[in-house]
Amino acid sequence: MKFSALLAIAPLVAALPGSHSKNSDAPFSVISARSASPIHLLPLNAAGSYFWLGGNAHSYSPVPGVPETNQTVIAGGHFLDVKVPGGQAIYVDPKGALRFTTPHSAYEPAGASDGPFAYKPGASFGHWSYSGQGASGFMACPTTNGTSGYRRSRRGAAAAPKWQVYAALQNATVPSGKVNDCLGFDALAVSVNSTAPAAWEYI
Ligand SMILES: *[C@@H]1O[C@H](CO)[C@@H](O)[C@H](O)[C@H]1NC(C)=O
Ligand SMILES: *[C@@H]1O[C@H](CO)[C@@H](O)[C@H](O)[C@H]1NC(C)=O
Ligand SMILES: *[C@@H]1O[C@H](CO)[C@@H](O)[C@H](O)[C@H]1NC(C)=O
Ligand SMILES: *[C@@H]1O[C@H](CO)[C@@H](O)[C@H](O)[C@H]1NC(C)=O
Numbered sequence: 001m002k003f004s005a006l007l008a009i010a011p012l013v014a015a016l017p018g019s020h021s022k023n024s025d026a027p028f029s030v031i032s033a034r035s036a037s038p039i040h041l042l043p044l045n046a047a048g049s050y051f052w053l054g055g056n057a058h059s060y061s062p063v064p065g066v067p068e069t070n071q072t073v074i075a076g077g078h079f080l081d082v083k084v085p086g087g088q089a090i091y092v093d094p095k096g097a098l099r100f101t102t103p104h105s106a107y108e109p110a111g112a113s114d115g116p117f118a119y120k121p122g123a124s125f126g127h128w129s130y131s132g133q134g135a136s137g138f139m140a141c142p143t144t145n146g147t148s149g150y151r152r153s154r155r156g157a158a159a160a161p162k163w164q165v166y167a168a169l170q171n172a173t174v175p176s177g178k179v180n181d182c183l184g185f186d187a188l189a190v191s192v193n194s195t196a197p198a199a200w201e202y203i
Contacts (some may be wrong), residue, residue, distance in 0.1 A: 024119050027075040027198065028189040030128055032140065039140045039163055039183055046072045046080060046202040051090075051098040053140050053185075054161035061200035073198035074128065074189075078117035081192070084201040090117065092132060096172025098165045103201040113167070119189055126189035135167040141182040143175035 030044035032053050039053050047058035056070040066083060073081035080088040084103045093099045094111035101107060108114075113132040120127045129137045140163040166172045168184050192198065 024121065025076050026119075026121065027073050027081045027192040027194060028119060028121075028126065028128070029071060029073055029192055031125075031188045031190060033186040033188050034183055037183055037185075039185055042161075042163070044072055044165065044187065045070075045161070046100055048203070049099050049102060051100070051165040052161035053163040053165060057199070058203050059199035059201065060203045063200055066196075066200045069199050071198060072202070073192050073194075074119070075197075077119050078115055080202050081194075081198040082201050083197040083199070088202060089114070091115075092130065092135075092167045096166045096169045096174070098130075098138065098167065100202060103203070121189070121191065126191065128187040128189045130167050133167065133169055135169045137168050137184065138187055139166050139168040139172075139179075139182040139184045140164065141166055141172075141174040141176065141179075 032039050032042045032044065034040055042053035045052050045055050045057045047055065057072040059068045059070075061068050063083075074090065075081040078090040080090065080100055082088050086104060086106065088103060089101045089106065089108070091099055091101070091108050092113040093109055099108075115130065115132050117128070117130050131137075142162060143164045144162075164175060166174060166182065170179055172179055172182075174182055
């Protein structure tokens, strides 16, 4: 990860006034779309450094006045919409899993991919995609044990989601061991009308 790049863009993202504009840096949330499937219209959520369809975001705020949220908001194309200094980048790890950096750390494992990610705003909703390594967007992979990352963070124990998000790569290392168990989906981007970052940090 290029930490300098992250530092360079963090103030930019934070400075977007209201970010209501339909530009590619504006904040948005993601809903999965794959009709007639169990992953149709589930929210994309950040928890335990991974992304899931369903469940809740796991956020944390040490700061009075910045509430915790169950909603996952992305800004600047591939960053979580957070206030924590240094920001939190979104990347694809060497197994193909969609991940986010932990607060106060720009660490990404060797072989991680920073993109390209692209957010295309639309009239009612837009699209978010990942085309690094020749991937065609995202896929959701069924997981039963794969919820350890979700459980590690605070509220996970109750209802861990059944689907973990990966880049749509044939060679991804997925929880069931079989990429054919995964379902590709469209990441519909719903623009977020907010003047402040969605969370202090996601954990
Ligand atoms: C988040 O979701 C949990 C469990 O559904 C709920 O108890 C909590 O009140 C929610 N928090 C916020 C900030 O919405
Ligand atoms: C998976 O395939 C992509 C595209 O061929 C390649 O860029 C990437 O390095 C591969 N990843 C691994 C872990 O082999
Ligand atoms: C699920 O369990 C298998 C077998 O123990 C392991 O290889 C895989 O990494 C686990 N998946 C996750 C996401 O932890
Ligand atoms: C967005 O927020 C602004 C300021 O709070 C408000 O005036 C506007 O109506 C909102 N737009 C939508 C689409 O909710």
